[in-house]
Amino acid sequence: MLYLTATRRIASLETEAGDGLPPNVPGRFVRVGGHRVHVVERGEGPAILLVPGTGGTTLDWETSVLDDLGQDHRVVALDLYGMGFSDRDDAFAYGVTLWADQLVGTLDALGLDRVSVIGQSLGGAIALVFAGRYPSRVNRAVSVDSGPWMPAFMLLMVTPGIGETILARSDYWPERPDQPPLYAERLRAVYRIRGTRRNLLRAIRGEFFRDGLTYFSAVSRVQCPTLLVHGAADDIIPLRAAASLRRLVRDSELVVLDGAGHFSMQDSPQQFLQEVRRFLDAPSPERRPDQR
Numbered sequence: 143m144l145y146l147t148a149t150r151r152i153a154s155l156e157t158e159a160g161d162g163l164p165p166n167v168p169g170r171f172v173r174v175g176g177h178r179v180h181v182v183e184r185g186e187g188p189a190i191l192l193v194p195g196t197g198g199t200t201l202d203w204e205t206s207v208l209d210d211l212g213q214d215h216r217v218v219a220l221d222l223y224g225m226g227f228s229d230r231d232d233a234f235a236y237g238v239t240l241w242a243d244q245l246v247g248t249l250d251a252l253g254l255d256r257v258s259v260i261g262q263s264l265g266g267a268i269a270l271v272f273a274g275r276y277p278s279r280v281n282r283a284v285s286v287d288s289g290p291w292m293p294a295f296m297l298l299m300v301t302p303g304i305g306e307t308i309l310a311r312s313d314y315w316p317e318r319p320d321q322p323p324l325y326a327e328r329l330r331a332v333y334r335i336r337g338t339r340r341n342l343l344r345a346i347r348g349e350f351f352r353d354g355l356t357y358f359s360a361v362s363r364v365q366c367p368t369l370l371v372h373g374a375a376d377d378i379i380p381l382r383a384a385a386s387l388r389r390l391v392r393d394s395e396l397v398v399l400d401g402a403g404h405f406s407m408q409d410s411p412q413q414f415l416q417e418v419r420r421f422l423d424a425p426s427p428e429r430r431p432d433q434r
Contacts, residue, residue: 289383
Protein backbone atom coordinates (compact mmCIF):
# COMPACT_ATOMS: atom_id res chain seq x y z
CA MET A 143 0.00 0.00 0.00
CA LEU A 144 2.79 2.42 0.92
CA TYR A 145 4.56 1.71 -2.38
CA LEU A 146 1.40 2.15 -4.48
CA THR A 147 0.43 5.38 -2.74
CA ALA A 148 3.92 6.82 -3.24
CA THR A 149 4.14 5.84 -6.91
CA ARG A 150 0.73 7.43 -7.61
CA ARG A 151 1.88 10.59 -5.84
CA ILE A 152 5.07 10.64 -7.90
CA ALA A 153 3.09 10.31 -11.13
CA SER A 154 0.94 13.29 -10.12
CA LEU A 155 4.04 15.45 -9.57
CA GLU A 156 5.72 14.66 -12.88
CA THR A 157 3.63 16.48 -15.46
CA GLU A 158 6.18 17.48 -18.12
CA ALA A 159 7.32 15.42 -21.10
CA GLY A 160 10.79 16.93 -21.01
CA ASP A 161 10.95 17.27 -24.78
CA GLY A 162 13.03 20.45 -24.72
CA LEU A 163 15.01 22.84 -22.58
CA PRO A 164 13.16 25.48 -20.55
CA PRO A 165 13.91 29.04 -21.70
CA ASN A 166 16.24 29.80 -18.77
CA VAL A 167 18.36 26.64 -19.21
CA PRO A 168 21.47 27.13 -21.37
CA GLY A 169 23.09 24.58 -23.64
CA ARG A 170 21.86 22.18 -26.28
CA PHE A 171 21.13 18.53 -26.94
CA VAL A 172 23.51 16.19 -28.73
CA ARG A 173 22.46 12.77 -29.96
CA VAL A 174 24.25 9.76 -28.50
CA GLY A 175 23.08 6.36 -29.70
CA GLY A 176 19.62 7.72 -30.42
CA HIS A 177 19.29 9.44 -27.03
CA ARG A 178 19.57 13.11 -26.11
CA VAL A 179 22.33 14.36 -23.86
CA HIS A 180 22.14 17.90 -22.50
CA VAL A 181 25.47 19.74 -22.67
CA VAL A 182 26.60 23.24 -21.73
CA GLU A 183 29.81 24.45 -23.38
CA ARG A 184 32.31 27.22 -22.79
CA GLY A 185 35.61 28.40 -24.23
CA GLU A 186 38.33 27.06 -26.48
CA GLY A 187 41.53 25.12 -25.86
CA PRO A 188 42.35 21.73 -24.33
CA ALA A 189 39.10 19.93 -23.59
CA ILE A 190 37.64 19.33 -20.13
CA LEU A 191 34.52 17.23 -19.46
CA LEU A 192 32.54 17.99 -16.27
CA VAL A 193 30.32 15.30 -14.70
CA PRO A 194 27.80 16.02 -11.90
CA GLY A 195 26.84 13.82 -8.97
CA THR A 196 23.69 11.88 -8.12
CA GLY A 197 20.63 13.91 -9.09
CA GLY A 198 22.86 16.81 -10.14
CA THR A 199 22.84 18.89 -13.29
CA THR A 200 25.16 21.09 -15.32
CA LEU A 201 24.13 23.89 -12.96
CA ASP A 202 26.47 22.49 -10.31
CA TRP A 203 29.29 23.62 -12.61
CA GLU A 204 27.57 26.71 -14.04
CA THR A 205 27.32 28.29 -10.56
CA SER A 206 30.91 27.48 -9.66
CA VAL A 207 33.86 26.99 -12.03
CA LEU A 208 32.51 26.52 -15.57
CA ASP A 209 33.19 30.07 -16.76
CA ASP A 210 36.62 30.25 -15.12
CA LEU A 211 37.78 26.99 -16.67
CA GLY A 212 36.38 28.16 -19.99
CA GLN A 213 38.82 31.07 -20.10
CA ASP A 214 41.56 28.79 -21.46
CA HIS A 215 39.88 25.43 -22.10
CA ARG A 216 37.03 24.03 -24.10
CA VAL A 217 34.74 22.94 -21.29
CA VAL A 218 31.74 20.66 -21.65
CA ALA A 219 29.36 19.99 -18.75
CA LEU A 220 26.72 17.33 -19.23
CA ASP A 221 23.66 15.85 -17.55
CA LEU A 222 23.81 12.11 -16.94
CA TYR A 223 21.17 9.82 -18.39
CA GLY A 224 18.15 9.78 -16.08
CA MET A 225 19.04 13.15 -14.55
CA GLY A 226 18.91 16.81 -15.47
CA PHE A 227 17.55 17.27 -18.98
CA SER A 228 19.21 14.25 -20.59
CA ASP A 229 16.98 11.35 -21.62
CA ARG A 230 15.36 8.92 -19.24
CA ASP A 231 14.72 5.40 -20.56
CA ASP A 232 13.28 2.42 -18.71
CA ALA A 233 15.50 0.21 -20.91
CA PHE A 234 18.68 1.75 -19.48
CA ALA A 235 20.74 -0.40 -17.10
CA TYR A 236 21.64 2.57 -14.93
CA GLY A 237 25.09 2.42 -13.41
CA VAL A 238 28.69 3.45 -13.92
CA THR A 239 29.08 1.36 -17.09
CA LEU A 240 26.16 3.07 -18.82
CA TRP A 241 27.34 6.53 -17.76
CA ALA A 242 30.99 5.91 -18.72
CA ASP A 243 29.77 4.80 -22.15
CA GLN A 244 27.62 7.96 -22.27
CA LEU A 245 30.76 10.06 -21.80
CA VAL A 246 32.45 8.33 -24.73
CA GLY A 247 29.41 8.78 -26.94
CA THR A 248 29.17 12.45 -26.01
CA LEU A 249 32.83 13.03 -26.91
CA ASP A 250 32.26 11.30 -30.26
CA ALA A 251 29.19 13.45 -30.93
CA LEU A 252 31.22 16.59 -30.19
CA GLY A 253 34.24 15.49 -32.22
CA LEU A 254 36.53 15.33 -29.18
CA ASP A 255 39.25 12.70 -29.08
CA ARG A 256 40.89 13.17 -25.65
CA VAL A 257 39.81 15.16 -22.61
CA SER A 258 40.61 15.75 -18.99
CA VAL A 259 37.59 14.67 -16.97
CA ILE A 260 36.38 16.16 -13.67
CA GLY A 261 33.54 14.54 -11.75
CA GLN A 262 31.91 15.33 -8.41
CA SER A 263 30.57 12.66 -6.01
CA LEU A 264 28.95 10.00 -8.25
CA GLY A 265 30.49 11.93 -11.12
CA GLY A 266 33.91 11.31 -9.60
CA ALA A 267 33.27 7.57 -9.65
CA ILE A 268 32.12 7.78 -13.26
CA ALA A 269 35.19 9.84 -14.22
CA LEU A 270 37.50 7.15 -12.85
CA VAL A 271 35.54 4.30 -14.44
CA PHE A 272 35.69 6.21 -17.72
CA ALA A 273 39.46 6.66 -17.35
CA GLY A 274 39.92 2.99 -16.48
CA ARG A 275 37.77 1.64 -19.31
CA TYR A 276 38.84 4.12 -21.99
CA PRO A 277 42.45 5.12 -21.24
CA SER A 278 43.06 6.40 -24.78
CA ARG A 279 40.36 9.07 -24.31
CA VAL A 280 41.57 10.59 -21.02
CA ASN A 281 44.53 12.88 -20.38
CA ARG A 282 43.96 13.48 -16.68
CA ALA A 283 41.19 12.73 -14.19
CA VAL A 284 39.92 14.71 -11.20
CA SER A 285 37.63 13.04 -8.68
CA VAL A 286 35.86 15.51 -6.36
CA ASP A 287 34.28 14.57 -3.01
CA SER A 288 34.03 10.95 -4.05
CA GLY A 289 35.14 7.55 -2.86
CA PRO A 290 33.99 3.97 -2.15
CA TRP A 291 31.31 4.93 0.34
CA MET A 292 27.53 4.58 0.62
CA PRO A 293 25.98 7.71 2.17
CA ALA A 294 23.41 7.08 4.89
CA PHE A 295 20.51 8.60 2.95
CA MET A 296 21.23 6.15 0.11
CA LEU A 297 20.50 3.25 2.45
CA LEU A 298 16.97 4.62 2.75
CA MET A 299 16.66 5.18 -0.98
CA VAL A 300 17.51 1.59 -1.87
CA THR A 301 14.76 0.22 0.37
CA PRO A 302 11.61 -0.55 -1.70
CA GLY A 303 8.70 1.62 -0.62
CA ILE A 304 10.79 3.94 1.54
CA GLY A 305 12.70 5.32 -1.44
CA GLU A 306 9.45 5.95 -3.29
CA THR A 307 7.95 7.66 -0.23
CA ILE A 308 10.92 10.01 0.08
CA LEU A 309 10.75 10.94 -3.61
CA ALA A 310 6.98 11.45 -3.43
CA ARG A 311 7.53 14.70 -1.52
CA SER A 312 6.78 17.70 -3.71
CA ASP A 313 9.80 19.47 -2.23
CA TYR A 314 12.05 16.39 -2.39
CA TRP A 315 15.07 18.39 -3.50
CA PRO A 316 15.20 21.22 -0.96
CA GLU A 317 16.58 24.64 -1.72
CA ARG A 318 20.21 25.00 -0.80
CA PRO A 319 20.69 28.29 1.07
CA ASP A 320 24.26 28.55 -0.23
CA GLN A 321 23.02 28.61 -3.82
CA PRO A 322 21.06 31.26 -5.74
CA PRO A 323 17.30 30.89 -6.34
CA LEU A 324 18.10 29.68 -9.85
CA TYR A 325 19.38 26.45 -8.31
CA ALA A 326 16.03 25.48 -6.80
CA GLU A 327 14.19 26.67 -9.91
CA ARG A 328 16.29 24.41 -12.14
CA LEU A 329 15.76 21.39 -9.91
CA ARG A 330 12.01 21.97 -9.71
CA ALA A 331 11.92 21.92 -13.52
CA VAL A 332 13.89 18.68 -13.60
CA TYR A 333 11.64 16.97 -11.06
CA ARG A 334 8.55 17.83 -13.10
CA ILE A 335 9.80 15.67 -15.99
CA ARG A 336 8.08 12.29 -16.21
CA GLY A 337 10.23 9.40 -15.07
CA THR A 338 12.72 11.48 -13.10
CA ARG A 339 12.09 9.99 -9.67
CA ARG A 340 11.52 6.41 -10.90
CA ASN A 341 14.73 6.41 -12.90
CA LEU A 342 16.68 8.12 -10.10
CA LEU A 343 15.71 5.24 -7.82
CA ARG A 344 16.69 2.72 -10.48
CA ALA A 345 20.00 4.52 -10.87
CA ILE A 346 20.72 4.55 -7.13
CA ARG A 347 19.74 0.93 -6.69
CA GLY A 348 21.63 -0.26 -9.74
CA GLU A 349 24.70 1.81 -9.00
CA PHE A 350 25.35 0.28 -5.59
CA PHE A 351 24.15 -3.27 -6.04
CA ARG A 352 25.16 -4.15 -9.59
CA ASP A 353 28.18 -2.05 -10.47
CA GLY A 354 30.38 -2.36 -7.41
CA LEU A 355 32.79 -4.86 -8.95
CA THR A 356 32.88 -2.87 -12.20
CA TYR A 357 33.83 0.24 -10.25
CA PHE A 358 36.72 -1.35 -8.37
CA SER A 359 38.00 -3.17 -11.43
CA ALA A 360 37.99 -0.02 -13.58
CA VAL A 361 39.52 2.19 -10.86
CA SER A 362 42.40 -0.27 -10.44
CA ARG A 363 43.17 0.13 -14.16
CA VAL A 364 43.36 3.94 -14.23
CA GLN A 365 46.66 4.87 -15.88
CA CYS A 366 46.45 8.64 -16.19
CA PRO A 367 47.52 11.17 -13.54
CA THR A 368 44.64 11.56 -11.08
CA LEU A 369 43.80 14.29 -8.60
CA LEU A 370 41.46 13.61 -5.68
CA VAL A 371 39.91 16.78 -4.26
CA HIS A 372 37.92 16.48 -1.05
CA GLY A 373 36.21 18.91 1.30
CA ALA A 374 37.48 18.63 4.86
CA ALA A 375 33.92 19.21 6.12
CA ASP A 376 32.21 16.76 3.75
CA ASP A 377 29.49 15.07 5.83
CA ILE A 378 28.14 12.93 2.97
CA ILE A 379 31.25 11.11 1.78
CA PRO A 380 33.86 11.39 4.55
CA LEU A 381 37.51 12.16 3.97
CA ARG A 382 38.52 8.61 4.89
CA ALA A 383 36.70 7.40 1.74
CA ALA A 384 38.95 9.63 -0.36
CA ALA A 385 41.99 8.25 1.50
CA SER A 386 40.87 4.74 0.55
CA LEU A 387 40.47 5.84 -3.05
CA ARG A 388 43.98 7.28 -2.95
CA ARG A 389 45.29 3.79 -2.21
CA LEU A 390 43.29 2.28 -5.08
CA VAL A 391 44.41 4.67 -7.83
CA ARG A 392 48.09 4.17 -8.53
CA ASP A 393 49.12 7.60 -9.88
CA SER A 394 47.02 9.84 -7.68
CA GLU A 395 47.36 12.64 -5.16
CA LEU A 396 44.85 13.82 -2.55
CA VAL A 397 44.20 17.48 -1.84
CA VAL A 398 41.95 18.46 1.09
CA LEU A 399 40.16 21.82 0.96
CA ASP A 400 39.64 23.32 4.40
CA GLY A 401 36.13 24.67 4.96
CA ALA A 402 34.64 22.89 1.95
CA GLY A 403 31.81 20.38 2.24
CA HIS A 404 30.46 17.90 -0.28
CA PHE A 405 30.48 20.43 -3.14
CA SER A 406 34.09 21.60 -3.08
CA MET A 407 33.87 23.46 -6.37
CA GLN A 408 30.96 25.52 -5.00
CA ASP A 409 32.12 25.83 -1.39
CA SER A 410 35.73 26.86 -2.16
CA PRO A 411 35.83 27.74 -5.87
CA GLN A 412 39.10 29.69 -5.81
CA GLN A 413 40.97 26.97 -3.90
CA PHE A 414 39.41 24.41 -6.19
CA LEU A 415 40.48 26.24 -9.33
CA GLN A 416 43.99 26.77 -8.00
CA GLU A 417 44.50 23.07 -7.33
CA VAL A 418 42.85 21.92 -10.57
CA ARG A 419 44.83 24.37 -12.72
CA ARG A 420 48.08 23.35 -11.03
CA PHE A 421 47.27 19.72 -11.75
CA LEU A 422 46.12 20.23 -15.35
CA ASP A 423 49.10 22.44 -16.19
CA ALA A 424 51.73 20.07 -14.77
CA PRO A 425 54.06 18.42 -17.31
CA SER A 426 52.69 15.15 -18.60
CA PRO A 427 54.63 12.12 -17.40
CA GLU A 428 56.19 9.84 -19.98
CA ARG A 429 53.90 6.96 -20.86
CA ARG A 430 55.09 3.46 -20.11
CA PRO A 431 55.22 0.97 -23.01
CA ASP A 432 52.07 -0.76 -21.65
CA GLN A 433 50.06 2.50 -21.73
CA ARG A 434 48.15 3.63 -24.80
